[in-house]
Amino acid sequence: MSAAKRKAKTFKKPDELIAYADEQMAALGRRKMELRVCAGPGCVARGANKIYDALVREIDANKAALKKKGLEVDTAFKAKCTGCHGLCQAGPVVSFEPSGLFYTRVQEKNVKGIVDKTLLEDETIESLLYHQGHEKGGDIVEHYNDIPFYSLQTRVALQNVGVLDPVSFEDFIAHGGMRGFIKALTQMTPDEVVEEVAESGLRGRGGAGFPTGRKWKGALRVKEDRVWLICNGDEGDPGAFMDRAIMEGDPYAVLEGMLIAAYALGATDGFIYVRHEYPLAVKHLQYAIEHLREIGLLGKNILGRKMDFDLKISRGGGAFVCGESSALMRSLEGKVGEPRAKYVRSVEKGYRDEPTVLNNAETFVCVPRILDKGAHFFASMGSETSKGTKAFSLVGKVKNTGLIEVPMGRTLREIIYDIGGGIMGDRPFKAVQTGGPSGGCLPADKLDLPVDFDTLSRAGAMMGSGGMIVMDDQTCMVDVAKYFVKFLIGESCGKCVPCREGLRQVHTLLEKITSGRGELSDLEKIEKLCHTMEVASLCALGKSAPYPVTSTLQYFKEEYLEHIEEGKCRAGVCKDLIRYEINKDCIGCLLCKKRCPVDAIEGENKKLHVIDQDICIQCGICYDVCPVDTVDIISGGVAVNREDGGAKAKAKAPAKA
Amino acid sequence: MSETVSIPKLTKDDTKKLDGIFKRYPKNEASLIMVLQDIQDEIHWLHPDALDRTSEELDVPRGRVESVATFYRAFALEPRGKKLVKVCMGTACHVRGAGMLVDEIERQLGVTAGHGMSEDGLFSLETVNCVGACAMAPVVVVDDNYYAEVGTGKLEKIFKQERKS
Numbered sequence: 001m002s003a004a005k006r007k008a009k010t011f012k013k014p015d016e017l018i019a020y021a022d023e024q025m026a027a028l029g030r031r032k033m034e035l036r037v038c039a040g041p042g043c044v045a046r047g048a049n050k051i052y053d054a055l056v057r058e059i060d061a062n063k064a065a066l067k068k069k070g071l072e073v074d075t076a077f078k079a080k081c082t083g084c085h086g087l088c089q090a091g092p093v094v095s096f097e098p099s100g101l102f103y104t105r106v107q108e109k110n111v112k113g114i115v116d117k118t119l120l121e122d123e124t125i126e127s128l129l130y131h132q133g134h135e136k137g138g139d140i141v142e143h144y145n146d147i148p149f150y151s152l153q154t155r156v157a158l159q160n161v162g163v164l165d166p167v168s169f170e171d172f173i174a175h176g177g178m179r180g181f182i183k184a185l186t187q188m189t190p191d192e193v194v195e196e197v198a199e200s201g202l203r204g205r206g207g208a209g210f211p212t213g214r215k216w217k218g219a220l221r222v223k224e225d226r227v228w229l230i231c232n233g234d235e236g237d238p239g240a241f242m243d244r245a246i247m248e249g250d251p252y253a254v255l256e257g258m259l260i261a262a263y264a265l266g267a268t269d270g271f272i273y274v275r276h277e278y279p280l281a282v283k284h285l286q287y288a289i290e291h292l293r294e295i296g297l298l299g300k301n302i303l304g305r306k307m308d309f310d311l312k313i314s315r316g317g318g319a320f321v322c323g324e325s326s327a328l329m330r331s332l333e334g335k336v337g338e339p340r341a342k343y344v345r346s347v348e349k350g351y352r353d354e355p356t357v358l359n360n361a362e363t364f365v366c367v368p369r370i371l372d373k374g375a376h377f378f379a380s381m382g383s384e385t386s387k388g389t390k391a392f393s394l395v396g397k398v399k400n401t402g403l404i405e406v407p408m409g410r411t412l413r414e415i416i417y418d419i420g421g422g423i424m425g426d427r428p429f430k431a432v433q434t435g436g437p438s439g440g441c442l443p444a445d446k447l448d449l450p451v452d453f454d455t456l457s458r459a460g461a462m463m464g465s466g467g468m469i470v471m472d473d474q475t476c477m478v479d480v481a482k483y484f485v486k487f488l489i490g491e492s493c494g495k496c497v498p499c500r501e502g503l504r505q506v507h508t509l510l511e512k513i514t515s516g517r518g519e520l521s522d523l524e525k526i527e528k529l530c531h532t533m534e535v536a537s538l539c540a541l542g543k544s545a546p547y548p549v550t551s552t553l554q555y556f557k558e559e560y561l562e563h564i565e566e567g568k569c570r571a572g573v574c575k576d577l578i579r580y581e582i583n584k585d586c587i588g589c590l591l592c593k594k595r596c597p598v599d600a601i602e603g604e605n606k607k608l609h610v611i612d613q614d615i616c617i618q619c620g621i622c623y624d625v626c627p628v629d630t631v632d633i634i635s636g637g638v639a640v641n642r643e644d645g646g647a648k649a650k651a652k653a654p655a656k657a
Numbered sequence: 658m659s660e661t662v663s664i665p666k667l668t669k670d671d672t673k674k675l676d677g678i679f680k681r682y683p684k685n686e687a688s689l690i691m692v693l694q695d696i697q698d699e700i701h702w703l704h705p706d707a708l709d710r711t712s713e714e715l716d717v718p719r720g721r722v723e724s725v726a727t728f729y730r731a732f733a734l735e736p737r738g739k740k741l742v743k744v745c746m747g748t749a750c751h752v753r754g755a756g757m758l759v760d761e762i763e764r765q766l767g768v769t770a771g772h773g774m775s776e777d778g779l780f781s782l783e784t785v786n787c788v789g790a791c792a793m794a795p796v797v798v799v800d801d802n803y804y805a806e807v808g809t810g811k812l813e814k815i816f817k818q819e820r821k822s
């Protein structure tokens with residue numbers, strides 16, 4: 001990441017900061033072209049950092065030629081690393097401003113061409129363009145604004161993620177950063193700020209959807225000297241990375257949100273609690289904190305006003321339950337992260353038993369936008385009871401896997417099909433899981449439900465913090481239920497019996513069903529256990545733990561019944577209920593025989609191969625490596641990978657368009 | 658698979674690292690998790706001697722140190738192999754077939770997820786929840802190397818490569 005040189009200048013008055021912002025905006029206005037290399041988690045995992053380094057070298061070598069074209073490096077032209085662009089499926093991605101030209105699946109070897117052709121000759125490199133559906137033959141789209149994945153989104157929380165160099169304050173402020181804070185500080189009283197947030201209708205993005213304005217008003221009523229302010233960046237929902245993208249890609253905005261809250265609530269000290277798997281988020285936030293301290297935006301007498309606020313980062317210990325607010329506060333105290341019963345209100349007794357206001361990272365990022373553009377701007381978007389926009393991580397078996405943001409109230413179908421591009425390999429949709437381990441799975445006939453806090457809860461799922469996992473016919477719903485229960489067993493703090501023991505027993509029963517030993521009465525037992533957990537668990541983890549199970553039982557009961565009555569897993573997932581067989585189309589290439597780790601495959605060159613079922617351990621390698629797709633998965637007496645037009649037939653690999 | 662894990666002594670280098678860590682934080686209970694995290698990062702596991710010292714330095718009962726160390730998943734209470742293999746078991750990876758991977762990696766490397774290391778001391782295996790690269794699910798990470806869209810058929814090649822590097 002290009003750590004921009006720090007400007008050690010301290011701002012002693014709001015006016016100085018405003019003047020500086022004007023300067024930076026003017027400088028940005030003079031910029032003719034920008035090249036943005038995505039350095040979000042997905043792209044980095046595919047080698048984005050190497051691409052960026054190579055680009056910097058190549059640009060450096062062509063400085064003179066670029067200057068001749070009017071693209072003087074660092075003034076008229078800038079190459080930078082940004083946070084997640086959103087369309088991770090196409091990564092590593094590189095975009096150009098202001099044209100919006102969008103390159104996908106970029107490799108190091110393309111770098112020279114990007115500089116020689118695109119920068120110097122204004123030529124577009126066809127092979128790097130996005131194909132609709134990521135498939136060869138799909139329509140080619142040159143500019144990201146024309147890709148439905150982007151054009152159907154409304155970005156508020158994510159507006160600058162993928163746009164900014166995350167560790168450049170100049171870039172941040174040139175894109176409107178700190179405008180919200182300056183407005184609050186210079187034109188509004190703390191009460192007015194709280195009122196504005198309340199009016200916007202903002203509800204907490206961490207999952208529960210508690211109205212932020214109401215929480216803050218509650219804190220104002222507590223007359224104590226000290227209020228702690230905490231940002232929850234724990235993001236424990238597996239399959240969700242919105243908060244990560246925000247903290248990594250726009251760290252100054254998180255801090256701005258906290259500054260506004262600190263001003264409104266009179267908080268002097270704060271924490272950001274970041275999940276330990278997010279080292280880059282910690283690094284960027286740490287950089288931003290130190291920098292704001294240096295320039296007088298954190299610390300004593302901020303911008304020369306009577307406002308003191310400073311904060312620290314605390315890295316989480318990697319326990320899901322620590323995302324729960326009371327457990328998080330215990331963890332901050334250096335203790336085991338056990339939640340406590342809800343009747344104690346943390347705005348009165350939170351961290352160290354002192355008044356504490358805790359909000360999610362995305363919630364904080366919405367605050368500067370609300371202050372800057374007004375409560376009405378935010379309230380005008382969204383549904384009746386859920387205002388504004390919401391970020392989601394759209395993952396699983398969907399074509400456009402990535403990070404998105406839409407106004408609340410869009411339907412699941414719009415999100416999955418219009419933005420997400422539909423199901424990978426055009427397979428049938430089976431379910432969408434929302435709300436993480438506290439949420440549920442919704443079937444196809446719920447696709448037209450609008451996504452907001454209340455509608456999904458009524459349907460037996462919940463919107464949660466924004467993880468949205470799409471499942472197709474190759475996903476076994478009993479297995480999914482078992483997966484979440486197992487996850488929660490690992491994460492239950494063990495303090496209360498219904499949660500600790502209930503989860504274990506449900507898991508044993510589900511294990512029984514997926515291994516083919518299930519009985520019908522097990523389903524009743526599961527339902528009973530779920531009910532007990534829901535009513536008798538101590539904290540929200542246990543109370544909501546049954547939802548993945550109850551929602552699958554409600555909507556996909558026939559799959560449970562098939563496992564029990566026919567010993568069949570229609571998705572071909574449950575190992576004990578499937579066996580692999582090689583069908584008559586086998587070309588006798590010996591590949592599977594060579595690769596089988598337990599030598600279970602008999603066969604000679606050009607002759608039909610056979611799997612010895614007594615030796616086979618169902619590792620699936622033969623299925624994976626067969627070049628002509630002749631390995632069948634047999635369950636309940638049928639080849640489940642061929643049924644229904646081929647459930648489990650290999651999805652067309654998401655072609656490298 | 659080694660059942661009883663013999664515990665190596667803390668090296669001089671390790672002790673120096675510990676000195677550095679304790680200098681960084683105020684000596685009280687609130688620093689406990691941060692200190693343990695730094696030990697984990699720098700020595701790669703929570704050596705019993707390091708826990709003893711943490712208890713002394715921060716003036717926190719040894720039992721409390723132990724309970725925090727076992728509660729949080731980020732901490733390893735056994736020595737680890739040279740390379741850490743992480744299989745993402747996040748939901749996105751699970752629905753794209755990550756469940757098959759753990760069994761097969763355990764078999765191929767002769768390790769148990771969460772415990773011990775391979776006989777040659779090279780690999781330890783851990784499952785993690787979402788590494789944020791869901792678009793490339795299922796994801797396997799070996800130290801800092803990410804492997805995308807991993808099926809069981811790809812594993813052999815991955816480990817061959819990792820053994821060489």
Ligand SMILES: Cc1cc2nc3c(=O)[nH]c(=O)nc-3n(C[C@H](O)[C@H](O)[C@H](O)COP(=O)(O)O)c2cc1C
Binds near residue numbers: 203209233322323361
């Ligand atoms: C088991 C459990 C895990 C949670 N994990 C998170 C999390 O990772 N991140 C988060 O912001 N909120 C999480 N929450 C919700 C928090 O308790 C809290 O409601 C939220 O952070 C408040 O911020 P908000 O009002 O801005 O959403 C979790 C709740 C429970 C019960």
Ligand code: FES
Binds near residue numbers: 040087088
């Ligand atoms: S990480 Fe690059 S697009 Fe998401």
Ligand code: FES
Binds near residue numbers: 745
């Ligand atoms: S679920 Fe595996 S990377 Fe997100």
